[in-house]
Amino acid sequence: MSRIHAQAAGRMQSIARNPIMIALFASLALAACAKKPMNSAGDLGLGANAATPGSTQDFTVNVGDRIFFDTDSTSIRADAQATLDRQAQWLAKYPNYAITVEGHADERGTREYNLALGARRAASTKEYLSSRGISASKIRTISYGKEKPVAVCDDISCWSQNRRAVTVLGGAGM
């Protein structure tokens, strides 16, 4: 159950502003329970039309707001490239959004190193998005190190979800 709570809490802020998202909330939680990385509408069992095009929900649900990394690695994996390509296309289509890329590490490292590792992941994500045409000036980065896990357990099924970079539309996000 902790995973449900984790994923849900991370989205509470954006959800609170939009009643439509209340319905999606339950589905997100279920998807998290099934340990699926929430990268696409398919994972969530939702129709692509469930969110207003160009909205935060549209970005999160239909594009995928996060990518995952291998242990101690900051390179953008092939599956992550696909997600970032979709992000770049979407952001090109809706150019009014500035974004914050939040870099995170799993808990299997020391605190200070993980802050730097999260920053490095955010930086490589930013670099990739820039290479896909998103102006670097519209991309802010921040690292939370290992301080904001979304999945809590003592094995790789959780650690692999926590090694992530999350693209948050506008501002600093959660």
Place this chain on the structure above:
Amino acid sequence: MLKRNPFRFLIALATMVTLVIAPAYARVEININKGNVEPLPIAVTDFLQGELGQKISDVVAADLKRSGLFAPIAKTAFIEKITNPDAAPRFEDWKVINAQALVTGRVTQEGDGRLKAEFRLWDSFAGQQMAGQQFFTQPENWRRVAHIIADAIYEQITGEKGYFDTRIVYVAESGPKTARKRQLAIMDQDGANARGITNSNDIVLTPRFSPNKQEITYMSFEGNEPRVYLLQLETGQREVVGNFPGMTFAPRFSPDGQRVIMSLQQDGNANIYTMDLRSRTTTRLTSTAAIDTSPSYSPDGGQIVFESDRGGRQQLYVMSSGGGGQNRISFGDGSYSTPVWSPRGDLIAFTKQSGGKFSIGVMKPDGSGERILTTGFHNEGPTWAPNGRVLMFFRQNAGAGGPQLYSIDLTGYNEQLVQTKGFASDPAWSPLLE
């Protein structure tokens, strides 16, 4: 938001008088270099008179016991009832119960309201007084007096400075892991008198004491701008350290307290900088396309140990305080991080990750003589007691729950849980308060 003036009473405790009778040649002694020493049986009698005297002797006995070097004898075994702490005890009565050392004392109230605490340390088998001192303080500082007395006993018998009259600054954690609330907190080294010194929803991490004990440097995510801060304990005043263009983290003071050393993150790289707190000038010490972080000065200020992944995995490096001569010192299996130079200068403590385990260990500043003190699922972030004999760190066990603080002797023996109300991490030991 910030508690007032936790160190105000430092001034009040200045008066200390050595009681007459010169200390005899100490027959009772403990060689703490030996490792797993047999704890010395000691009788700590209730100080006269009344409840406060008893409470003080209990704190003294608890300090000595937790050090692992002393075995306080149960009061129920005592034969002689001390009625005059100035007179020599009946040594035979204490030899019978194998009390090699004996502590007697008295607490009285002065006319001006101050507390007067006196103690004497006796060598039962030599039949002599080893030490005797008296202290004056405000009544609310009775625990500090007890710690100071415990330090005096520890020093008399081991020949090393004590570490009981000290505090720990740490991160108090509460709530679920995915939404952890963190605040900076300070407590006495034995876990008593814990109190929060920040209270906000911002993430706060890695607090460290200044050598003058009046300031803390730490990292905060206030305003979603992760930066190193300086906090004045006396006034609660806070300020960002320096005007850096990115995340600053991993702060520590220089041994003279005049500089803060930290990492600055720019794009994918972290490099080490210092800021002079008077002139506000910053100096860059490392320039690599790597993560250089967790810097810690040698006690003479001449060298800095830090961690870097410039060679692949995190390893420990030593450089001069100006940034020159950067040499790798760790070569064991696994990765090394969070190095902290001992206040004695002889060792560097670290966190080591190897084989899926996290250990706390020490090595000499040239990298030789590595010793692992404790290993487990997750041990991290050692900090030294001011006498360089004991380390504190935090441990997160597998499964639910959160981190807790532990102390362990330099020898790897005597691991002890440090009681905190909730979860706790990132401990940093103060210098001796005296």
